[in-house]
Amino acid sequence: MQVIIIGAGIAGLSCARRLAQRSGIEVLILEGRDRIGGRIHTWDLKDNKTYNPKEAQKASFPIDLGASFIHGVSEGHPVKALEKEVGFTTFDSEEDESALIFYDRQSGKKLQGEKAEKVAFFSQGPLPKENLWSALLTRKDDPVYGELWEQLESEEEREMVMTMSKLWTGWTGALHWDLSLRWWGAENDFHGGNEVVLPGYQTLIQWSADKATFKGAKVELNKVVEKVQRLRNNKILVEVQDGTKYYADYLISSLPLGVMQNSPPAFEPDLPEGLKQSISNLGMGLLNKIVLRYETAWWRELSPPSFFCILPTQIAKRDQGYRWKGEQIPKTVEEAKYLVENEGIFAQNYDIINQSPILKIFLGPPIAHAVELLDDDWIIKTIHDRLIKSMLPNDEQASISPPASAQVTRWNKDTFSRGSYSYIPAANESPQFPGGSRQDMEVAATSIWDGTLGFCGEHTSADCYASVHGALLSGEREADRILHTLQKERL
Ligand SMILES: Cc1cc2nc3c(=O)[nH]c(=O)nc-3n(C[C@H](O)[C@H](O)[C@H](O)COP(=O)(O)OP(=O)(O)OC[C@H]3O[C@@H](n4cnc5c(N)ncnc54)[C@H](O)[C@@H]3O)c2cc1C
Known part of the structure; x- marks a missing residue:
C-alpha cells in the first residue's frame, strides 16, 4: 500500500x-x-549553508532561522520528551532571570528597576487576561481592562507600555488588533517555560x-x-x-x-x-529574524540577559481607542526603511545561550514585513548601527567591526511557506469578515x-x-x- x-x-x-x-x-x-x-531551518553561520548535525564541527555556528524554542515545556511535552533520544540539549530562557532590559536609543541608558518591571509586566505580563496586550484588543470601558489601564499613572506610562506591547507582535505574527480576542488562549496547549534547542532544531x-x-x-x-x-x-x-x-x-x-x-x-x-x-x-502571521555573527561578543561587558530590547526612537502615540498612530503594514521601500530605522526590536544574546558571538533579532509585524521589501546589506548595516548606538557610548562605537556573517529571513516571500505560522483573526467590518x-x-x-x-x-x-x-x-x-x-x- x-x-x-x-x-x-x-x-x-x-x-x-x-x-x-x-x-x-x-x-x-x-x-x-x-x-x-x-x-525548521538551522543555518551554519560559519559555512553559510544549512547546518548538518551529522557533519557538525566544533567551530561551526548553528542558528535557527525558523523555530528555535520548545514552547510550554511541561510534563508530557512531545518535543521535550525526545530530548535524550534525539540528542539535543536546551537552554532554559528563564534560567538567567531574563528580566527584560530596555535600552534607550537616545540616551544609551537602560530602563531599569521598578519602572522597567512595571512596563514589562503591563506589556508582556501573564497572558492572556491580565496584560495590556489583551486590553488593547478590547474597549477601555470593559470593567477588567479599563481598571488595569487606570493602574498606569500617566499618559506617558501608558505610551511606554503601548510601545513595549508592540514588540510582542512577533509572538503571534499578527498586529494586535488583527487577533481574535474571543479565541485568544482558548487552545488547550502545553503550559510551561520556553527552552532554546541546541545546537538547533x-x-x-x-x-x-x-x-x-x-x-x-x-x-x-x-x-x-x-x-x-x-x-x-x-x-x-x-x-x-x-x-x-x-x-x-x-x-x-x-x-x-x-x-x-x-x-x-x-x-x-x-x-x-x-x-x-x-x-x-x-490568518498566516509573520515573524522574521536577522542573525548577526561578530568576531567577538562586543556587548559582553554590558551583561544583557539572554533577551533584551532596543527601544523605538519614538514613543507610541495613541490614535483612536487603542490603536497606535501610523501602525500599518508597509507598502513602500520608504515606509519599510522608516520602520527598520525606528521600531523597537528584540535581541537574543547567544553569548549567554551557547557562548557564540551572535545576536539574533526577532521581528514581528509591521517591521517583519519591512525587511521583506529591503535588501540584506542595507538591513544588516542599519540594525548593526542601531545596536551599537543604542548600547555603547559614542567614543566606543567606532571600534566595533561590522558582523563577520549575517542572515535575514523572508518567510512571506518564501513560496514554500508564505508566512511563519497561523493565528485566528478578529472580525473585520471592511471588507465584511x-x-x-x-x-x-x-x-x-x-x-x-x-x-x-x-x-x-x-x-x-x-x-x-x-x-x-x-x-x-x-x-x-x-x-x-x-x-x-x-x-x-x-x-
Ligand atoms: C521564524 C519562525 C520562528 C518560529 N519559532 C518557533 C519556535 O520557537 N517554537 C515553535 O514551536 N515553533 C516555532 N515556529 C513555528 C514552527 O516552525 C512551525 O509551526 C512548524 O515547523 C511547522 O511545521 P509543518 O510541518 O506544519 O510545516 P512546514 O515546516 O512548513 O512543512 C511543510 C513542507 O511542505 C513543503 N512544501 C510547500 N509547498 C510544497 C509543494 N507545492 N510541493 C511539495 N512540498 C511543498 C515545504 O517546503 C515544507 O518542507 C516558528 C516558525 C517560524 C517561521
Whole structure:
C-alpha cells in the first residue's frame, strides 16, 4: 500500500516516521525544496549553508532561522520528551532571570528597576487576561481592562507600555488588533517555560528523517506538487512540476496554511467549499529574524540577559481607542526603511545561550514585513548601527567591526511557506469578515475523499497551532488515522 506525504517539515516527517513502523506500507515524501525541515531551518553561520548535525564541527555556528524554542515545556511535552533520544540539549530562557532590559536609543541608558518591571509586566505580563496586550484588543470601558489601564499613572506610562506591547507582535505574527480576542488562549496547549534547542532544531528533523528512512520510507527533494487528482479507482494521482506522476492509496498533505491560501496545487475534484472557507478564514502571521555573527561578543561587558530590547526612537502615540498612530503594514521601500530605522526590536544574546558571538533579532509585524521589501546589506548595516548606538557610548562605537556573517529571513516571500505560522483573526467590518475560529482549524484537519486525502501541519492542530510540537502531533494524528482504518479493514 502506497502512502504519499506532501512536505518534509516536522509534520510530514512525523507522519512518515510513524507509518513506516508498520510493515506493508510504502511511504514516500515529496518535498518541494532542496532540503528537509520546512519552517525548521538551522543555518551554519560559519559555512553559510544549512547546518548538518551529522557533519557538525566544533567551530561551526548553528542558528535557527525558523523555530528555535520548545514552547510550554511541561510534563508530557512531545518535543521535550525526545530530548535524550534525539540528542539535543536546551537552554532554559528563564534560567538567567531574563528580566527584560530596555535600552534607550537616545540616551544609551537602560530602563531599569521598578519602572522597567512595571512596563514589562503591563506589556508582556501573564497572558492572556491580565496584560495590556489583551486590553488593547478590547474597549477601555470593559470593567477588567479599563481598571488595569487606570493602574498606569500617566499618559506617558501608558505610551511606554503601548510601545513595549508592540514588540510582542512577533509572538503571534499578527498586529494586535488583527487577533481574535474571543479565541485568544482558548487552545488547550502545553503550559510551561520556553527552552532554546541546541545546537538547533535540525537535530530533530534529521532524527525524524533517519527514523523514517531506516524503516524504508523515501524522501524525494525538489518535487513541487502541482496537481492532486482523485481517480475512478479511488487512487490519487500526484503530479509534480518536473512532470513526474505518482499514484497513492492515501495522500497526506502537510502544505502550510500560507501555501494553501496563496498557491495550492490544483485539486480535482475541487476541495469542498467549507474547507476552502476555513482555510481562507485563518490568518498566516509573520515573524522574521536577522542573525548577526561578530568576531567577538562586543556587548559582553554590558551583561544583557539572554533577551533584551532596543527601544523605538519614538514613543507610541495613541490614535483612536487603542490603536497606535501610523501602525500599518508597509507598502513602500520608504515606509519599510522608516520602520527598520525606528521600531523597537528584540535581541537574543547567544553569548549567554551557547557562548557564540551572535545576536539574533526577532521581528514581528509591521517591521517583519519591512525587511521583506529591503535588501540584506542595507538591513544588516542599519540594525548593526542601531545596536551599537543604542548600547555603547559614542567614543566606543567606532571600534566595533561590522558582523563577520549575517542572515535575514523572508518567510512571506518564501513560496514554500508564505508566512511563519497561523493565528485566528478578529472580525473585520471592511471588507465584511466574521473572523476566524478554532473550528476553522478543526475543519482544516478533516480528511476528505473517503479518508484517502488527509491534512496535517501546524495550522491543523487546534490545540497547539503555530508550534513545532503542534505540527509534530498533527503528523502523528494523520498516521494513526490511516493505521486505524487499515486495522478496521482487516477485521
Ligand atoms: C521564524 C519562525 C520562528 C518560529 N519559532 C518557533 C519556535 O520557537 N517554537 C515553535 O514551536 N515553533 C516555532 N515556529 C513555528 C514552527 O516552525 C512551525 O509551526 C512548524 O515547523 C511547522 O511545521 P509543518 O510541518 O506544519 O510545516 P512546514 O515546516 O512548513 O512543512 C511543510 C513542507 O511542505 C513543503 N512544501 C510547500 N509547498 C510544497 C509543494 N507545492 N510541493 C511539495 N512540498 C511543498 C515545504 O517546503 C515544507 O518542507 C516558528 C516558525 C517560524 C517561521
